[in-house]
Amino acid sequence: MTDCQDVLTALLLGEADTTALVHVRTCARCRAEEAAMHALAAQLAADTGPTPPPSLAPRVLAAAAPLLARNARRAAWRTTWPAVARALAAALLPLPAILVFDVALVRAIYALLGAVLPHGLSLYLVVNHAALLVLLLSLTYGAVPVLAARQARLLLQDGHHHG
């Protein structure tokens, strides 16, 4: 059985199929409301909607520009982070050996200096040397992700230009 509610709504939306139209012919209630539904549909259809002002699209694009730039930055990061991760992993691999070597070197220097210089002065020189080594290591490892990201971006741009 066809539901009158569905039929009347279909008439309003202009979606009435053959079954619905057959139902309207046989149902007194739907037949009585058919004209009103058509009038209502015509009334709604008469409103074709307001015209958007011409300034609206440029305004939206201008307002969206910073968000688009942020999307571009995030997309670039999503593309470059695997390269950065690989570079960091490669750089961290020899770090334990470097640290062991540096500690041994600092100890040797301290032992050597301790033999010829007063204890306090030896300690001062060795601490300075160790601090310098720590600074150089920090700078080196800090530069790895920056340089890797830069190189990945350049490779990506190069690929786009050739692609």
Add this chain to the structure above:
Amino acid sequence: MASDEELIGRVGVGDQDALAELCRRYEKPLFHFLARHTGGRDVEDLYQETWLRAVRAAPRFDPSRRFSTWMFQIAVNLCRDWHRRPPPEPVEADPNLASTSAAPEARIDARRILTALPEAQRTVLLLRHYHGLSEEETAEILGCPRGTVKSRLHAARERLGQLMGSA
């Protein structure tokens, strides 16, 4: 020609041309939806905010979804928030929003009877009648079962019938 879904994907990586093309395609449908939903108030602000939210969410857009459904979902949520605000004054037709309708009185009547509907019923009627979305798509936009869409549409039709009868 690129599909809407491809274009929003490009917006997600910062492509301004893709956004301009989407704005061109959806300018009228979105503007009309918002104008009819709010009775012509704050339409330009809501229109801009819909696009800004779409651009912000573009990187997370699920390509298996339809862009139009997704965008109308954003617009409907914005309209819901807008309707929760206290109304500044009674609804009047905005003379700045020129329509291409041949009969201005019909336009005003249609807008008046639409604004007389409860917000939930109006949303369903607008999406189904003016934007030709299916029951399923409307249910997806509103995040409700198809039966709810159907019952809201029936209620809207009955209310409109009453309004037309009393006009």
